[in-house]
Amino acid sequence: MTAKIIDGKVIAAEVREKVKEAVAERVKAGKQVPGLATVLVGENPASQVYVRSKRKACAEVGIESFGFELPATATQQEVESLVKELNADPKIHGILVQLPLPSHLDDQAVLGAISIEKDVDGFHPLNIGRLAMKGRDPLFVPCTPAGAMVMLEKTLPTLAGVNAVVLGRSNIVGMPVALLLIRANATVTICHSRSNDLPGICRGADVLIAAVGRPEMVKRDWVKPGAVVIDVGINRIEDPNAPKGSRLVGDVAYDEVAEVAGAITPVPGGVGPMTIAMLMQNTLRGAELADAKA
Ligand code: GUN
Numbered sequence: 001m002t003a004k005i006i007d008g009k010v011i012a013a014e015v016r017e018k019v020k021e022a023v024a025e026r027v028k029a030g031k032q033v034p035g036l037a038t039v040l041v042g043e044n045p046a047s048q049v050y051v052r053s054k055r056k057a058c059a060e061v062g063i064e065s066f067g068f069e070l071p072a073t074a075t076q077q078e079v080e081s082l083v084k085e086l087n088a089d090p091k092i093h094g095i096l097v098q099l100p101l102p103s104h105l106d107d108q109a110v111l112g113a114i115s116i117e118k119d120v121d122g123f124h125p126l127n128i129g130r131l132a133m134k135g136r137d138p139l140f141v142p143c144t145p146a147g148a149m150v151m152l153e154k155t156l157p158t159l160a161g162v163n164a165v166v167l168g169r170s171n172i173v174g175m176p177v178a179l180l181l182i183r184a185n186a187t188v189t190i191c192h193s194r195s196n197d198l199p200g201i202c203r204g205a206d207v208l209i210a211a212v213g214r215p216e217m218v219k220r221d222w223v224k225p226g227a228v229v230i231d232v233g234i235n236r237i238e239d240p241n242a243p244k245g246s247r248l249v250g251d252v253a254y255d256e257v258a259e260v261a262g263a264i265t266p267v268p269g270g271v272g273p274m275t276i277a278m279l280m281q282n283t284l285r286g287a288e289l290a291d292a293k294a
Contacts, residue, residue, distance in 0.1 A: 003261040008270040035063065040070070047098045087114065095118045122143070123172070140282050149181075152207060158185075170213075177209055189201060208223060219256060
């Protein structure tokens with residue numbers, strides 16, 4: 001079998017187009033232009049690239065972005081004061097603090113300082129807590145997990161009763177995507193570096209979400225024939241044959257797994273573009289929440 005490729009660029013473009021139309025309609029109706037504040041602390045080159053892409057995507061859909069950069073030496077109080085100013089700014093409907101923060105900063109305290117109505121990353125403990133509770137709904141769902149779910153919904157008729165395995169337990173992806181899968185009535189197993197027999201657990205998956213941050217860890221014999229594989233990993237590996245001397249790979253050994261899987265997301269061009277598209281959708285939602293309060 002050769003897997004169907006789940007094209008994140010195409011699906012993300014559809015989501016962004018819908019956001020763009022909704023933003024244009026808002027503006028036509030005299031409502032506020034949605035505004036996203038990005039907060040970058042320090043000079044992590046990958047974070048700089050991500051923030052630049054997010055701001056570019058904003059411009060393309062008509063969302064106004066406001067970039068804030070603090071030095072790597074910024075104190076906890078300085079970062080939290082900035083967040084509080086942004087909480088109070090009516091032009092801003094979403095606040096994105098790019099992670100990871102420099103190690104001297106307490107990221108949970110920073111994320112907890114963001115107003116839950118502007119928590120477009122969905123990382124505020126109240127939003128995550130609501131995601132985990134039956135009968136409660138978060139105001140925002142974290143972008144990468146939300147994007148992975150859109151890709152699954154486009155690929156499978158239903159997730160109800162499906163055996164889903166999440167490889168990785170991070171706050172940003174593994175845990176929230178597992179919670180979303182439970183909400184979609186999948187039967188969910190979370191496994192990680194301390195689990196016994198990772199290949200065996202993964203082989204039981206109808207849907208496998210790889211989010212461990214280990215280049216090409218998931219091999220062909222870890223995957224059940226026909227399974228849907230969502231690769232969240234973005235890892236740069238050295239490759240003397242690549243033009244830059246390095247290239248991006250996922251957590252899945254793509255070429256060999258594509259021979260057995262039913263469907264698979266590529267890296268790059270898979271989950272990555274979805275993350276940004278969902279951020280645009282969440283920022284639009286932030287503006288809609290502000291309308292409802294006005
Ligand atoms: N770092 C890696 N992924 C993310 C994300 O989705 N949001 C933020 N703010 N930082 C990240």
